[in-house]
Amino acid sequence: MSKGRFGIHGGQYIPETLMNAVIELENAYNRYKDDPDFNRELTELLNSYAGRPSLLYYAEKMTKDLGGAKIYLKREDLNHTGSHKINNVLGQALLAKKMGKTRLIAETGAGQHGVATATAAALLDMECVVFMGEEDTKRQALNVYRMKLLGADVIPVKSGTATLKDAVSETMREWTSRIADTHYCLGSVMGPHPFPTIVRDFQAVISRESRAQILKAEGRLPDAVIACVGGGSNAIGSFYHYINDKDVRLIGCEAAGRGIDTFETAATVNTGKLGIFHGMKSYFCQDEYGQIAPVYSISAGLDYPGIGPEHAYLHDTGRAEYVPVTDDEAVNAFEYLSRTEGIIPAIESAHAVAHAIKEAPKMGRDKVMIVTISGRGDKDCAAIARYRGVDIHE
Numbered sequence: 001m002s003k004g005r006f007g008i009h010g011g012q013y014i015p016e017t018l019m020n021a022v023i024e025l026e027n028a029y030n031r032y033k034d035d036p037d038f039n040r041e042l043t044e045l046l047n048s049y050a051g052r053p054s055l056l057y058y059a060e061k062m063t064k065d066l067g068g069a070k071i072y073l074k075r076e077d078l079n080h081t082g083s084h085k086i087n088n089v090l091g092q093a094l095l096a097k098k099m100g101k102t103r104l105i106a107e108t109g110a111g112q113h114g115v116a117t118a119t120a121a122a123l124l125d126m127e128c129v130v131f132m133g134e135e136d137t138k139r140q141a142l143n144v145y146r147m148k149l150l151g152a153d154v155i156p157v158k159s160g161t162a163t164l165k166d167a168v169s170e171t172m173r174e175w176t177s178r179i180a181d182t183h184y185c186l187g188s189v190m191g192p193h194p195f196p197t198i199v200r201d202f203q204a205v206i207s208r209e210s211r212a213q214i215l216k217a218e219g220r221l222p223d224a225v226i227a228c229v230g231g232g233s234n235a236i237g238s239f240y241h242y243i244n245d246k247d248v249r250l251i252g253c254e255a256a257g258r259g260i261d262t263f264e265t266a267a268t269v270n271t272g273k274l275g276i277f278h279g280m281k282s283y284f285c286q287d288e289y290g291q292i293a294p295v296y297s298i299s300a301g302l303d304y305p306g307i308g309p310e311h312a313y314l315h316d317t318g319r320a321e322y323v324p325v326t327d328d329e330a331v332n333a334f335e336y337l338s339r340t341e342g343i344i345p346a347i348e349s350a351h352a353v354a355h356a357i358k359e360a361p362k363m364g365r366d367k368v369m370i371v372t373i374s375g376r377g378d379k380d381c382a383a384i385a386r387y388r389g390v391d392i393h394e
């Protein structure tokens, strides 16, 4: 496969002015990715600060209740700052520091990636500026406060629909105008090469751990690995070390919103078309003119109109399956996991749980599945209450 490509996907569809920045980043990454000192430092941060390795928990009650495959949960919700985002952010922040950068910039939608980046910047003594759609700053006021508390500047983005995709565009613009001291800490496996590869490598810690953990617990590999997909970073991290094990089914759960037969959806593989946006070729939700379509999901973290290029390739080759999960199914799963296992998952992760609930009973009791819980659900409680018609003050 040619450099930076996943089949026909990926690439570097960026303005000339950004080329120097991505070349500098690629060179630095190639220099440090196998460097023992860099990896020792990163592992130390992941273990002593973020709380890794995360647990692989046997969900016995859920397994018995559903009556099929044995279900294990990979508990990324237990990481510091409450999701898998910290894995990637600590890696990129450390890399930026090695490159002599003193300032991190990032996009954020719901605020999870912004909070993780502001956290790493505080820890590593770096300046931090987070770009966030103005609509999202209103919907996620608590996360705006968190980022400021951690010492970051939060810039509301007013262009376009004033949501995540506009925040990404604005952060790229800012990076173009200030490359010397600034690293763009991108939050998912998307954007121009080398980001999809860098972010995947930092998130691959999820499957590196889960593979060893399941071999220890069950003495064999799982039959299926299930994860939710926004841009696709927790999913690719969950899949990566199983890609060559052809008997392990890899299942990504997309946010269908109100359904894939409506316009209120964010299910990119199931409803999107091939396109070029945010520096990459991949699948995107588009309107009849090929413009990026407004997307909708109850889950702000899955509310992105594209999917990472490696997922697009895994879909093309049939190695992974991408299934739609509606708001309703996700909310039911959010409540189900809370009641059954005493674990409140992020509403994003609840999309993966919802599919596990459908899939486990179809599989024999001798089968094993791993479901990634990408984050914890405290942040979602007020919105889910509202969905159920209860208004609570945050």
Ligand SMILES: *Cc1c(COP(=O)(O)O)cnc(C)c1O
Pocket (backbone or CB within 6 Å): 083, 084, 085, 112, 113, 187, 188, 189, 228, 229, 230, 231, 232, 233, 234, 235, 301, 302, 346, 348, 349, 374, 375, 376
């Ligand atoms: C951001 C986020 C996601 C979606 O991002 P991916 O890159 O697709 O993993 C999923 N779950 C949680 C908890 C998140 O914060």
